Amino acid sequence: MKTIDYYNQNADQFVASTFHVAMGELYQPFINHLSDCAIILDLGCGTGRDSLAFKKLGYQVEAIDFSEELVAKAKGLTGINVRQQSFYELDEQDKYHGIWACASLLHCDRENLADVMLRILNALKVNGILYMSFKYGESDREKDGRAFTDLNEQQAQDLLNQLEGFQPLKQWITVDQRPDREEEWLNLLWKKHA
Template sequence: MTLDFYNQNAQQFFNDTIQVDMSELYQPFITQVKPNGCILDAGCGSGRDAKAFMELGFRVEAMDASIEMVKLASSYTGLNVKHQTLESVTDIEVYDGIWACASLLHLSEKQLPLVIRQFEAALRPDGVWYMSFKYGDGEREKAGRVFTDMNEARFAALMAQRPNLTVLKQWITEDKRPDRDEQWLNVVVGKSVVKA
């Protein structure tokens, strides 16, 4: 259902999001990623953030589950954006940073812990990961998309299962788009080096 929404509304979604200034949200993340590090833009949508990270000197890989978004993002960024679901990421210690902006929120509550475990595995030790969710509590469906909303308590419960991930920063923002009044929970987590 959610995938159908993005495939059918890809151009409109691209147009609505491509110009949104995200620089304020980048800062807590990129300052933690090593220079010239490799960032995965997981659920890249329009490719806006992937392009910004490239322009900041990072090596970037990008993926999206919507084939129509993949086409638009590839064209916009010049990257070979992968047509891939979040659940199918099986890389091991490849990325210095993972950027999951408004993408994990489309996973069900049941899927989230599994994907968080897979993404943790994909991060290099000392890697960092940004994720954002609409602020709230529980699963819901709205306008053809499924959302799992998150608040501080729910996120803390997720992190309790992942002792090697540490919350470096957690904060709430207002939606950057002019026609929205939603709040977002933003989190940057770091992966610690496991001592033998």
């Protein structure tokens, strides 16, 4: 559980380094597919930055994170009742119009990724939209006490092939927006079909 320890011990630093990142360009492809009254789950909400943005846009937002410290910070920031929960425990059925998993599923063990995707699929309503992002690459690695599952286009396709019910809408690569970073990210937008 080293990854959670990292976030619990470095919550303030994490907030400082990620909260002010400009995310509008990433939100747009996701919200383009949502109605005004959509219910969004921010899966692995971290600081609550994206939950707050979606709330301000008028969406109904629920949020979960596994780090106790980040849950507290996200609650304080958003006024949303953020739940302390792992994506491994997601068990809602046909509830959300959109699930936003920005830089969160990259902490999912690769061997459990298909199971978590199935949980996400079940939690989405028909025609629901999933956005997720991974650090671009193909390895499973550890950095600064955190475990990462990187993803490239072929691995994303392999994952999609394991699941019946998702149709890919868009896939694109972005560069990290934080001033001290040059990492690339793989962004995926998938839709749950009937």
